[in-house]
Amino acid sequence: MTVTAVRSPRAFQRLDSGQLLLIAVAGLMTVAGIAYTAVAGLEDPDFAIGFGALIAAGELARLTMPGNREVAPIGAAAALGYTLLLDMGRAPANHPALQVVAVLAVGMIAGALPHLAVGRPPQLDAMARRLVTGALLAFAYRPLAGPLREMTEENWTPVLGVMAALTMVTLHLDVLLASVLRAERVRAAFSVAVHDELRMAAPLGVAVAASGVLLALASHSMDMAALLVFAAPLLVTQVAFRKYAGIRATYLQTVRALSQVTEVAGYVEPGHSRRVSRLAVAVGRELGMAEPELLELEYAALMHDIGQLSLRDPIPGGATVHVDGEQARRIAELGAEVIRQTGVLERVAEIVRRQCDPCVEMPPLASRIIKVANAYDDLVGGSTDRDRAGAAMERLRLGVGGEFDPSVVEATTLVVGRLTRH
């Protein structure tokens, strides 16, 4: 378990310091790359334009993966291919690292412009991260390009080894950077963030790495035709991921939307489910839960009152904390029954079923969190008043012995302290 230090109010509400630093570094690199290229002239302009166009197209086709992670797999693979490029057909490719940075930056900006024009700004930090990791690889690899090309005259295998090793190092670096940013942004523990990022990035990252290396190799034997031939297969991957990301987003939106039916029907106070789920997820994160568990926690928290739909009359004010234990337990059972009907959300149903169990009966952590979050919201509602929040926490802390999990109450106190501060 980790506890994040309480921070002083930040000057920038939307960007954390790490993000700002990264964006600044990316900006400096862009300026340096473009300035250098402008002075030294563009080496092999048609390669640069070809790959730059593909990077732009990839940026245009960027997508948002679950957890609000912006990725541009085609652009990333094209950038990787351009960095690793040794020759085109038979003509050697001699572009220096700074030119790679320039092509990357110009391509990405060109691809982001149409999005900007229709009012969808890119996530600056994600874009900066793509640029910085690409640039780092270029600085490490481009100086080796000459000797490596000579080696390919005899044997491709060691060259392939170098490409693969450096690409893997870059991928890991990218995951680390993403984890630092994420840990800061959502206030997760760093080690948990690394695991989450690795899980999310690994499949797509491996596909991008393989495609990038493939692109560099393909350019050797197929010339510029490689860019076209290669774009089609990676498109298949991209389409699959886009569909996946789309259904994941719709799923969450739908559960969020339908969790409001209890409010519309007057069983609970307006906004109750959303507030409980938000608080529960923040507490779960504070307690070091990983993303898949957090998703289950969020679903369970959103639907924790759904059993009330089976009740004949709404409970006044909906507050389950004021209901006698027997009835609350029955609502939990009914809710779990509804969720079990889906046939897929078994664990969510179990979390909902045990949400009323006192701590001593050792229900799942998610159930204990929902119990506390629910009780807190019943006492405080949508208010962000500090005194009221403090009084509610005090009441939960002194609550019936064995009812609430002390560590969950502790984490909730921290989260509530943060939420009511600003």
Place this chain on the structure above:
Amino acid sequence: MRGLPWFAKVYLVAVIGAALGLLGHGVVSGRFAPLDWSTLLVLALLFLVCESMPTLLSVRQAAVSVSFSAALAAVVLLGADGAALVGMTAMLSVHPGLSPVKRLFNGSQFAICGYAAGGVYQWLGGTPHVPDVAGFDDLILPFAGAAAVFVPLNFALIAVILVATGQADQVPLRGLAQFMVSYLGYATFGLLIAGLWATVSSISAVLVLIPLFVARWAFGQYLAQQRSYDATIAALCQAVETKDYYTRGHCTRVSQASGMIAEEIGMGPERLRAIRYAGMLHDVGKLGVPTKVLQKEGPLTEEEFAAIQLHPMRGLEIVRGIDFLDEAFAGIMHHHERVDGKGYPMGLAGDEIPEFARIIAVADAFDAMTSDRSYRNARPIEVATAELRKGAGTQFDPVMVSAFVKALERDGWEPPRKVVPPPADDAETTIKDHDDPTMPIQVVAER
């Protein structure tokens, strides 16, 4: 093979015989001798791995797999005979429970396709050997020709057996376009494998396959999520309905009927999915209507009727946060409008009513009439359709009504099971159903 019609048997024997004849002739005339056996082995292995884990696009009886790219690479690297040999290995693929005859047929049809594609490749000027680094451009046209023969031939050979065994209706023709696009993608994979063979030989195959398997994995995840999503949305909608004993299952049936109408009038797959969700969610706003209004006997006051009229808007409020097509929202919002303009909540008329809403209105009324209610038994389908026809032009859009009737005649309809009247205390029953066109809600003016 037992139980197959005789022409299917003849066809099977003909295909298998042709393939075996091809291979046998190859052996006798010694055309297999000059083949590069290590390349053949790698490609055959690749083909087997891909063939054993099909399907990006899956129909129960016919699976599409990536093996196609390995077969096309074999055409380039080994020529017609090699491709036929590689294709024949399909019969060894890992499909537990597949009968030997089916295995033999699969291998044979792949062998024939490979051989034919190889022939076309050579006819268009391609030479079967590991392509030279400089000669890549000359490869593209013969390769495209080979792919253009392989796919339709493969499709035709399989389609004939499906038609002969009466499973043809399971091959969705709608999916054909998607099918062809994915084949185009796979073809380029084959070209990549062949083109890179000169540089890094078999490693190229691994590199080409990685993105592909990742794509497959992602697609599998997508399908799993999609199924899970559909189950969840259905379960949640049914939970909303548990409040009223008699309308259970209404949402899923309206979703189904709306889908039937939409399919009949030729909607594309994306809109079809959207209208199914809209049909599913059309009544979620009903929870906002106080139970006492739904349970009240006798006519309603204007105020009470207004509460009922509000429910489409309540529903829209609830689902607005979901990324559906805008049409789905319009369908939910306006599903109680009438073509003559006397509906609610906006009183739209004729073409002003969104298409989705006109569809849902028909499906909604039909299910209400063919289900049991506390005040009457379910009506037979014929009576309900007659009622729909009577309302066509005033309450319903005649186009949608006739499309629905046509779809009903073709596909039939499974009306809900007879509802056993609930024990008095166990569940709620409502006295009126706002969806039922044969029992309009009576409203008295307040004084």
